[in-house]
Every structure is written in structure tokens, then in C-alpha cells.
Amino acid sequence: MAELNMADALNLALTQEMEKDDSVVVLGEDVGVDGGVFRITDGLLERYGERRVIDSPVAETALTGVSVGLAINGLKPVCEMQFSGFSYQGFHQMEAHAARMRWRTRGGHTVPMVLRMPYGAGVHALEHHSESKEVFYAHTPGLKMVVPSTPRNARALLVSAIRDPDPVVFFEPKAVYRAFREEVPDEEETLPLGESRVAREGDDLTLISYGAMLHRALEAADTLAEEDGVEAEVIDLLSLSPLDHSRFAESARRTGRVVIVHEAHRTFGPAGEIMARLTEEAFYYLEAPVRRVTGFDTIVPLFAREQDYLPDQERILAAARGVLND
């Protein structure tokens, strides 16, 4: 057991998988000598050499397309997009090929690749470095879409993603990379993709979130307990695709009141799908309309105002108190 932050925990996952399985290769811009701009791939080049740790030219279409080819031909590429905002050149390859290869070849060719990228606001970054557009990927059949929230689950989910037979888009909440530490076991650990977890138990209200915003939901839950005597259950989705609705639907049936929190834009955001599933699975148990606290439908602002864009305690608490009093 060691106390690791999320950046180190992801590095541990990569190191252990590369150690264990020669077919795992890492590629991306600045992932080798520099160890990645967030140092997630630090030390891999020294350990596994430049044939398995590829410092690539600045070329995202090629990075993702090459990863598709590597995966088709027996390797397990873990490809880094430096920021999710620069993954769109690669989106074409993910949508047109990674997502469809199994289906088109009736299982003859598969693409067991991982496309990792940091996403989200809150670290005072430049334009295009703070978006949260996971729905582009979650909306695409054939892709899995994972968003860890803590060092330990990030490590376990990345290992599972690397071993998964399908392409997995792995969104890393960059605001959490170095935010706190958590005990992470030395021995290998995996978590099933497409399974959510209960991050906090409660019977009065259900808060659903994931990634960096999970921590804001948890903070709000503590405040509600303290100030309102209300126990909120907090569900951490962990995967957006496949989306595990059984856990949050069960919770909603028990509490009757739900608030969804995410930093992605509101319109056609993940909350829309979650609300639809709640309508399908828990409608008759709901005691109040479901509310959502999300990023606004504007361009993510430059860093001086990024906190204005993000869901904050005030907005989350207002929504929670709203559904409690409806």
C-alpha cells in the first residue's frame, strides 16, 4: 500500500501493465523523454525503451489511426491525447474505425486500444484545455467511456481498460491529478468497466456525479448532513458507457429525490440521458422532478472565470434543497 495521487496511480497502472504484458505500448506527444506534460507516463521510456514508448510527432489523426492499426495487429496501445481539446483530429479515427471495426468485420478484427486524455476545468489552463465533452464519445456505439474519480479507482479502471477487448476512451479529471492522495494497493487491482459505485450512503436524496465533480457532490452531501440533517447518497458513475443505471435507479426508488451534477454542458449532456433512464426505471417512485447542476451552454471561459462556469456548492445545495422541498 502506498499513498498516491491520481497521476502517480495512473503511472503505476501503466508501469505494471507494461511489465506484465509485452503487447502493451504507449504512444503520444511528449510521453517519452518528457514523461507526458502531466507526467503520467514518467519513467516508462527508461524502463521499456523507445520501441514500446513512442514519442510521436504532433499528429493526432495519425496517433489514433496508428493505434487502431496497432490494436488490429495484436498490440494493446495506450494512446495519450495531450488534452481532450486536441482529440478531435483523432475523433474521426475513433468514430469511423475504432468504434466500428468489430461490427463491420463481424468480430474478425477488434480494436483493444485505450485513448487516454485529461479533461475538465479548474487548473488555470489555456483555451481549449478545460472542456468536458465526454458525450462525443459516450454517444458513439462501439466505444466504452470511463471517467475515474480517485487515485485508487483510476488505477484499477485503467488496468481494466487496457485489458478490455474493445476501444476504451479514458477521461482523466486533470483537476484531480494532484488534488489528494489515497491508499493504492501495490498488488494488481481491477474494476469492472460499466459499473458504478456508491461513494456515500444515504436514504434521503440521491446525488449522481462522476470525475472531478464527484468531489463537489460529496462536499455538498456533507454540508446537507451538517446543516439540514439530510443524508444524501452519492453515486459515482465511473463509466458513462456502458452506463450502469441499475445502481442509481435503485437509489432513486429508495430516496425519491435526485440531483445530477456534471461539468459538461447542459444541453444534450450526460444528465439528459440519466434523467431518461430514471424516467424509464424509477418514474413512479420519484417524489420531485429530477434536477441537474451542470456547466452552462457557453464556451468554457478563460481561467479567471472558469469557476463561474463550473457547478459550485451554492448551485448544488440549492438544487438539493429544491428537490427536498418540492
Next chain:
Amino acid sequence: MPRKRVRLEHAVEYLSILDEKGRVDDKLEPDISKQTLLDIHRMMLLSRRLDERMLTLQRQGRIGTFAPAKGQEASQIAAMAALSGDDWFVPAFRETAAMLWRGIPPENLLLYNAGYSEGGAIEEGSHDLPISIPVASQIPHAVGIGYASGLRGLDEVTITFFGDGATSEGDFHEALNFASVLKTPVIFLCQNNHWAISMPRGRQSESRTLAQKGLAYAIPSLQVDGNDVLAVYAAVQEAAQRARDGEGPTLIECVTYRLTVHTTADDPSKYRDEEEVEKWQGREPIARLQTYLKKKRWLSDKQIDKLEKEIEGQVDKAWESAHERIESLSDSQVIFDHVYAETPEYLESQRQSFADRLKEGE
């Protein structure tokens, strides 16, 4: 006869007029007025000092991450000086020096780097584009703007800036080919500063020059000493003439060097030797231009000192006014402006609830 030689003319010229010792090739010396050269010099100094100030401000946490232009002032300013104000300017993200030449107030650059989009505001009718952070993504815009100038019968040239790393992106190749096929009046100016974050030029591409990539698309292409004001000016002037004469695009590879960090979030000690930096420090563009101007007796040490003081004052003032503007900019409702020409109802209601909360918080 299955194997025949296809005759191709493949030679890349390297143009240097003012060398690192300050020696000039008089035969190649372009016709630039004394005043223009002094203006170029002043702007290069301003860019350098503003860069240094921004680095300090960033380290103090007063502004955010930015990409310094240090060492690349000649490539940027001499290029812009060879064009007119009506020509279009399509930058990447390291073009502080070129932006200053275009008349963008230092105060706006500071405001933008402090995280306020007001600093990025561009006046209607301006022929400047905002910075473009996604690598190479701006290059196709230049082709579109250039084609539009032709279609509208306007005598405008478009210049776009990008780095050595950008030449690995599809956008670069697609744009060059497009411009060549359509013969658009565009100047593609590659600042080969030898690094793309941690990736050295030699590992970015196996091509001996980046200029030769243009030859593949039948675009006249050359390399110039990017720290040589005279060579950059001459090359851009020639390219602009070609564009105005309807002969289409040119690719210019300015060979220069990134003398400092990639951005303030970067630590170059992880991937490059100080020795290399020192070697290039000796070739940096400002001292070289000063030697040239002094030899011509157009500039003296005394005048340089005076200029330095003036610039220091200008930079102080720019930060002061940026700071004042920040203080007066407290309302964040502006994040809802300019998403669309007309704010749709659903978005207006998001703004309204945001504004109501601001009011409650008061």
C-alpha cells in the same frame, strides 16, 4: 522501360543576409527605410521586455500560462513589416511579437493572459485573427481568407504562422495542397524553433528541411535565417509580390530557436541541454540587428538605453492599465455573451439565473 527517372527540380534555397556577427551581404540587402528598421528594432525590444515581464507576472501568479516569443522576434516582426495593414494575419499561439507589430495593445495581451476574454476582443473589420492554440488548425483558415480576397477582387495577402511541430499535422498538408491547387495569395510562415515542447526538430520529421514539404505541393519554398531581420523581410516581401501577382502561395521556413520554456507550464531541463540554448543565444536576433544599425550609425548605445527606459515605462503602464481594467471587470455575466448573434431563450434563462445569484451574493 518500367523504371524511368521523373525529373523534379528539388532544391531548397537558404537565405541569409545579416549573419550572427552582424556582417551584411550588400548584394542581397533589401530596400528597407531607416525608419522601418528602427520601428522593427523598437518592436522587437518591446516584445522581448513584455515577454520577460509576463514571465515574472506568471511566476507571481498574476497571469496564467503563456507561450513566450523570446528569440523569435525577427521571424515575426520582420515578416509583418514586409506586409501592409490590409493584409491578413493568422497567428498560432506564440506570435506576441507579430501581434504587437499589428498594433494590438500590450495591455490586451496582458488582460487575455490574465484569463479575461475581453483581452482577446478584436475590432470589427480588423484583418487579425485571434491566436489559435490547437496546433496547425489555423492554417486552412488562411487559405480560405486568401481565396476570398481573390474572389472579392481585393489586393490582400494572408500570412499564417505555425511551428515546426505543426508541419506534422494533417491540417498543414491539406491546407498547402489546397492553396497550391487554388493558387491562393497566402504566405505560410513556419517558425522552425527547433522544438515542439520536448520533441526536437530532428525527431519531428526526417525531412532535411521543412521547406521541402512545400515543394511536394508545387509551392515555391525556401529556408531563411529566422533570426535575420533582413532575410525574413526580403523573403516575405518576395512572397507577397508573388501572391499579389496572382502566382499563389509561398512556404517560408524561418530557422530560429525557442530560447526559453515552451510555455510557463513546461520544464525544458527534462529534455534539452543548456549548451544548445547558449549556442543559439549567440545567434539571437536583437543584438544582431543592433550591430547592423550601429554600423550604419542609425542607432547608438545611448539611444538604446533611452529606448529601454521608454519601453520599461510602456510595459509598466500596460500592466497598470490591464490591472485597472481587471478591477473594473468584476461581473462574469459576459461568459454568456457572443455565443450566438442572438442569445437563444434557453441560454438567456441560464444567464438570468446566473445573474440572480450574483445579485443575491452582493
